[in-house]
Amino acid sequence: MTHTPLRPDATQQRHLALGPxxxxxxxxxxxxxxxxxxxxxxxxxxxxxxxxYQQKFGSDFLQLSSLDDLSNLPMxxxxxxxxxxxxxxxxxxxxxxxxxxxxxxxxRTSGTTGKPLSILDTELDWRCWSSTWQHVxxxxxxxxxxxxxxxxxxxxFIGFWSAHQAxxxxxxxxxxxGGLSTLARLEFMRSSRATLLCCTxxxxxxxxxxxxxxxxxxxxxxxxxxxxxxxxxGSVPEVRSRMESLWQAKVVDHSGATEIGPWGFGWPxxxxxxxxxxxFIAELLPVETDHTALADSSSAAFRELVITSLxxxxxxxxxxxxxxxxxxxxxxxxxxxxxxxxQGVVGRSGMPRREGNRAGASTARTRxxxxxxxxxxxxxxxxxxxPARPRPTLREAAVQLCLLWP
Numbered sequence: 001m002t003h004t005p006l007r008p009d010a011t012q013q014r015h016l017a018l019g020p021x022x023x024x025x026x027x028x029x030x031x032x033x034x035x036x037x038x039x040x041x042x043x044x045x046x047x048x049x050x051x052x053y054q055q056k057f058g059s060d061f062l063q064l065s066s067l068d069d070l071s072n073l074p075m076x077x078x079x080x081x082x083x084x085x086x087x088x089x090x091x092x093x094x095x096x097x098x099x100x101x102x103x104x105x106x107x108r109t110s111g112t113t114g115k116p117l118s119i120l121d122t123e124l125d126w127r128c129w130s131s132t133w134q135h136v137x138x139x140x141x142x143x144x145x146x147x148x149x150x151x152x153x154x155x156x157f158i159g160f161w162s163a164h165q166a167x168x169x170x171x172x173x174x175x176x177x178g179g180l181s182t183l184a185r186l187e188f189m190r191s192s193r194a195t196l197l198c199c200t201x202x203x204x205x206x207x208x209x210x211x212x213x214x215x216x217x218x219x220x221x222x223x224x225x226x227x228x229x230x231x232x233x234g235s236v237p238e239v240r241s242r243m244e245s246l247w248q249a250k251v252v253d254h255s256g257a258t259e260i261g262p263w264g265f266g267w268p269x270x271x272x273x274x275x276x277x278x279x280f281i282a283e284l285l286p287v288e289t290d291h292t293a294l295a296d297s298s299s300a301a302f303r304e305l306v307i308t309s310l311x312x313x314x315x316x317x318x319x320x321x322x323x324x325x326x327x328x329x330x331x332x333x334x335x336x337x338x339x340x341x342x343q344g345v346v347g348r349s350g351m352p353r354r355e356g357n358r359a360g361a362s363t364a365r366t367r368x369x370x371x372x373x374x375x376x377x378x379x380x381x382x383x384x385x386x387p388a389r390p391r392p393t394l395r396e397a398a399v400q401l402c403l404l405w406p
Contacts, residue, residue, distance in 0.1 A: 201233025235344025
């Protein structure tokens with residue numbers, strides 16, 4: 001029996017029709033107007049059927065008169081989603097908006113710090129993932145002539161599954177690299193003439209280590225870009241510089257999470273991340289208080305990133321506490337005016353860690369908490385490599401960093 005997928009409403013149609021070049025130069029007022037319109041459209045569409053947010057907001061209908069009103073709504077935590085899933089017979093959190101037959105994809109968080117959380121996507125949600133990923137690919141200057149190698153296991157963790165779809169939709173050739181040894185992947189990259197590599201920062205460095213050991217010249221590969229995610233290395237200057245030197249290619253950082261979506265992208269020319277503000281609303285929570293404020297470019301203080309998704313109707317998150325600590329500013333010039341985090345994700349708040357694209361065990365994390373309270377945020381730039389060891393891995397860097405804490 002065939003199934004008729006959900007049709008996009010006017011709000012989703014606007015999102016799917018919007019390309020990076022259409023909005024990167026929007027002013028902050030234009031961004032906020034778009035976000036309010038998209039958020040109200042999403043609330044009108046999901047609340048009648050989304051039990052999780054009906055209970056959370058105490059209503060099946062809600063419209064905001066201003067984006068400032070968002071801070072009056074309760075926040076959402078990973079723990080709430082996990083608890084909801086644990087209570088459900090099918091193990092699926094009630095923050096999903098539709099019956100199971102409307103969904104076509106299931107992925108899971110990695111379960112590094114607890115039980116994995118299953119997240120479902122409708123076919124329309126998946127189109128929104130791909131549409132949002134186009135910002136990453138546009139910044140990386142990826143076109144139809146490119147050949148994209150995904151050095152990824154293709155397991156249940158969402159990882160680069162969405163990148164695969166986005167590259168196909170962009171017209172690039174996609175080369176899956178799952179189920180292979182590192183050396184076999186390098187050989188496959190050479191034979192397939194890959195021009196873009198997608199992987200974690202630590203794996204990019206590991207591939208270079210294996211290449212050196214096996215006398216494989218990775219600099220001779222036609223790879224011109226590395227899109228890295230899953231760890232903070234893409235915006236750590238020392239790590240980024242090392243990857244670019246070994247691969248003779250430019251690095252583009254990316255950030256996302258299974259339960260949130262692909263929320264951030266960087267540039268080949270510099271470290272840092274933009275929040276894709278046409279698909280997500282970013283709020284900045286002062287780390288040591290419960291007061292919330294929308295992104296304010298006047299402050300250079302550390303902030304916890306809180307995100308609201310705007311297109312993923314099947315599994316929305318509203319005011320979701322990522323636990324990521326950032327320093328953010330509002331650009332007034334340059335190629336994109338979206339909220340900018342020049343150091344990417346610089347640490348973790350004292351809240352329990354979120355599973356997602358930046359929660360890998362080998363990440364150079366900058367988190368130290370006792371009793372659930374943040375004691376200190378250490379900038380990732382504080383990681384210094386031993387000159388006697390020209391190729392330390394990110395795992396080694398993370399261990400070195402942990403030793404700084406009593």
